[in-house]
Amino acid sequence: HLRANDRPFNLSYRYANNAIKTSKYNIFTFLPLNLFEQFRRLANAYFLFLFCLQLIPQVSSLSWFTTAVPLILVLGITAVKDANDDINRHRTDKQVNNRRVDVLVDGQNEKWMNVQVGDIIKLENNQFVTADLLLLSSSEPLNLVYVETAELDGSVSVCVRVCVCACDDSVYLSSGEVRCEPPNNRLDKFKGTLTLDQQVSSLDNDKVLLRGCTLRNTEWCFGLVVFGGPDTKLMQNSGKTVFKRTSIDHLMNVLVLCIFGFLATMCTILAIGNAIWEVKEGSVFTAFLPRENGIDASLSSFLTFWSYVIVLNTVVPISLYVSVEIIRLGNSFYIDWDRKMYYPKSDTPAQARTTTLNEELGQIKYIFSDKTGTLTQNIMTFNRCSINGKAYGDFCFLFSLQKTDKVDFSWNQLADPKFVFHDHSLLETVKDGNPEAQTFFRLLALCHTVMPEEKTEGELVYQAQSPDEGALVTAARNFGFVFRSRTPETITIMENGRKVVYELVAVLDFNNVRKRMSVIVRSPDGRITLFCKGADTIIYERLHPSCSKLMEVTTKHLNEYAGDGLRTLVLAYKDLDESYLGEWRQRHHEAVTSIEDREERLDEVYEEIEKDMMLLGATAVEDKLQDGVPQTIEQLAKADIKIWVLTGDKQETAENIGYSCNMLREEMKDIFIVAANTAEGVREELQIFNPPGFLIYGKEKISTACMCQTVICCRVTPLQKAQVVQLVKKYKQAMTLAIGDGANDVSMIKAAHIGVGISGQEGMQAVLSSDFSFAQFRYLQRLLLVHGRWSYLRMCKFLQYFFYKNFTFTFVHFWYAFFCGFSAQTVYDEWFITSYNLVYTALPVLGLSLFDQDVNDRWSSRHPQLYSPGQLNLYFNKKIFVRCMMHSCYSSLILFFIPWAAIHDTVRDDGKDIADYQSFALLAQTCLLVVVSIQLCLDTHYWTAVNQFFVWGSLAAYFAVTFTMYSNGMFFIFTSAFPFVGTARNSLNQPNVWLTIFLASLLCILPVVAFRFILIQLRPTINDKVRHKVRKEALPAPPPRRPPPRRISTRRSGYAFSHAQGYGDLVTSKRFLRPLKSRPALFIQKDSVLAQNEPQHYRTISEEPEGSMSP
């Protein structure tokens, strides 16, 4: 409830002003809030808990720094990152808040942050909209305002908003009252009322200008601020992104929980051991080591439990999560950097918009793809035609390899230079004045709903509802029948340079049932003709019997075109006489003005006139596939990825596309077309192509469909796309990927595990809600088969190795417990414990998980079978984890008992002590590090210089750091922190120490090598096989590009219309035929039931943004 221009009144309601704050912290709250945020993560909280435990002297078995240093490091890195993000947010906030805008009330320029609710402000062209505004008036006729909603929903298209009223200037100073709903995040809904001079008018979404839009093509407009700052729909919508987590994440969490349980078990065993020891041995040893006051054996064992929790905490490694993040980030950068996923034509590199999902890319089982704009370019080319039984344009197919000369259209000044046609004879026929050919192209130039736009003389741009129509009109244009301009009553075309104005008598618009469109025109010489184009079956029923011969020939041509995957239309015409037309128009008028059954009556009227037509010929339009789509699909299919195409197209079109992208092949005999409702309520027509020929109807449809290699769902709405994805997710528990380019794919992209957006086309909405984006469908192959596979492989290797090294490290403590009276004495030096994960082993494992490749990218794409282990989760799962634990257990046994046996009863070569604790600690930790490093080398398949440097550097660093920490200087400065003074010097010069290290390494590593070797020999994995092949062969030559084999098919293709209701109404209505300035064509598609239910395919003409899809 607010009043215009009445600040005191509005302020009394305490509405939010227009200042926004997206930053989370300020200087004082940063530390506490950020720490609080961080400690909400389980791992951090756990380590904080450990740290607190260590502060209890009775329990503390390790110095405080062993946990504190890693924890502070991890927290520090995260805090720095958060701080950096927040500073950026502060900066943009400040910039946005300080933008200036004209405020009407006091006629001055105000900063955005000072704008209050109820102010009337003036916006100018190309300005950002300050707040959510109620539009009052604008400079444009009809009080329209054009806005770009890029920031809101990502589409760069321009939309129209209507001003509330034709308010005149006096209104601005009077005070109207607005009542509206409270702030919410629905972008597509607004409800309210405006009271002005006791007149109440209702307000809806059309009259509101939302913050985040940009004013376009509009000189100025006035608006009343309804919501400001945090109340605006933009802000209400932000910050609710759903985090996707990968299956590895889930597995990791489960494993960490298992590890907690395991840790508790180990600690319990050791605590019991301690109790027994305390009773049997400790009680007498109290002479040397008195118990502390009030501590008996049972309490001691309780304390020991916690002490061992601290000692063994390294089974849950603190650096795990940080390392995982780093690896994912690194692998995401590789995607951004990949030149082979860069599309030079639109200067678009691939982009990993989410950096946390990489390894999931290696496990995809189902791909859900949009058709238009994803598989196809959404560019139609006029390829062939059949005029009066004669086919033209054939040879571009016969000689597709050596292209024939292009037809030269330079004689025609209005020709579209981009148009390419290869058959000279057609042009000659037209020039010779062949009447059929002339009529053919005249029809194409007249019968359509395209809007022309002529910016400068001769430079025509067509705005077509469907690209098919655009292609046809362009073809006519190049063959000398240039569609020039239209008014509601006339169509002007240039026939071979001669201007002819046709009177447009009626447009018999396209719709789904009719599957045809007609126009009735009166030529300047008074001839009245009905031109009709439409689907072959429909037109054939309505032809004059005299055409039957021509029909046969044309049908032959049509079949040929369909076999080549072209979209066909049949053209026909009919001459009408004046009297009949007058009569018909009468009935037509009645039908139009009738209130009941308007649609049906119109159809009847149309039906009546569209009969006994004369066949002219047929056109074939190629729905151009994107480059490399068939090959990509073939490769993905070989990788055992199931591809589902979800399209809003009708069945024939979808089927046709299926054939042309190699998804369906002729040998797939059993094609089942299912039209049924699934129990889950997804109303869809599933076309199931099932090579084994096996199908169960009914509720098990999904499971059946999942068995098929290829599924094409047609006539699905955006919502149904998402439902299909969710069904598969739910029933198959498989990884899904959705790829699409348009707003209608957003829901599916969000629903799938991974969403991929095709970028570089108009409309960024899909990209904005996607996790990865690139410009061409074919890059999907590289994204999955190369990047995804590598990411998955690396992550799995990383996890496996990481768990191995930490378990091995920790289990040694466990064995030592049996020798030290379960007193929670550590085996290693505390400093070693602190830096083991952070310094000595951090970089080598990162090197492994950032650089490793089993085979390089060429081999990866040559052997798509390499992908299947990822789908089956083979590289890392619970079984592998258990195996990894067993391996650690073995290693730790060796790593403890070999040094123990070698050293416990021996002395140095000069008779002095070496069986002391410090020497043993040094020996054990050196053995451990050496073994763990060799194990890493075994796991590394791809040795770059960086890997070498990391491994050798880390070992060198270990010895350097050890000698430094055990040096005199460190001892004198921090006496109690470095008690190991001299240990390195005194024991690492002993031969038996090195002999022990060598022995331990042999015993740890050789069984692993032998085991792996035997596995390779007996049951080689696909990776082994390919690697074996790699070693034997040179690099594979890139496969030669075969031209797609010509299909001989009887399948008839779809036809060239979109499925939305045509724009016939608009073409003939006056409202939108204002002289256009240089701006995109503007059509409002009213929220008819049809428009909502039908998928919208061709976005050449912008649609209203669908609010529910906005991010």
Next chain:
Amino acid sequence: MGKVKAKSGPLARRPDNSAFKQQRLPALSTMLTANTVLPFFYFLSLISLVLGVWLLLTVQSTQENVLQSGDVFFYYGLRNFHQNLRRYMISRDDGQMVGRKNRLKTPSSYCNPFIKGQNGLPIAPCGAAANSIFNDSFILYYHGSSASLARVPLLRQGLTWYTDKNIKFRNPSTGNMTLAQVFEGTTKPPYWQKPVYERDLLDPNNNGFINDDLIVWMREAAFPNFKKLYGVLHRANTPFTHGLPAGNYSIDISYNFPVQYFHGRKEVVLATLSWFGGQNHFLPVAYLVTSGLILLLAVVLTVVWWKFGKDGRNMEE
């Protein structure tokens, strides 16, 4: 993502064509193949065998000559004495032992419960580790041919690591005072018979914190069964110039250290050394066993490879 590049032109956003960014870094691709693995196993087996035999021979030869020649080391051993309990190990103050005067009077709290004596004075050296020092003394007699007992001369110094004796353990600077004066205001650990500054009145370099016996004891053993160096045979005079001559020996033990408190045993060890340290049968045996195991593995691998992998049929897809 990444740095904003100042490139312009039609390909402004094209990623760099560097080997790193395109993941084409030159690299060595490794794989476990029969050509590398099998020779490697045989080679390692051989190495282990050689090492094992060599070590075994060394041990055997030194054992035979045990009494004839070379240095002879005299150890005391304790069984089931846990110097490696956590609370025992930290119950010491390195700051005190390195001669910090302030720590002499105010020992670290880690020394608990041996910080202050019953008279309230700070204990030097403090802590359970020092308090429990092994305090038996041994005299070794040689029953020579002359039927007279000859006391075997033992060097009771030079038993410690150089770093311990000179760096880790130091007496507080005495200035012109005696050691006893420096330690005034402290008390001896409760189990000790004499204060620390009277451990060796003859030799100031073996007295106080730098007493070899103390240092040896303070280097805590890693395992409950351990032996520590007590002395080295002094070979200056006959008949001991070439080690211990064959014959009968007896040991005179002044028994102070109570065994019943740790359910353990005491023992005395006389030993000679080899180039790789003490009389250690484990390493040679372990190497011989390992050599055998590797050989076994190598043979198994060879058989497996021969049967399955030789013609590469297992690698067919």
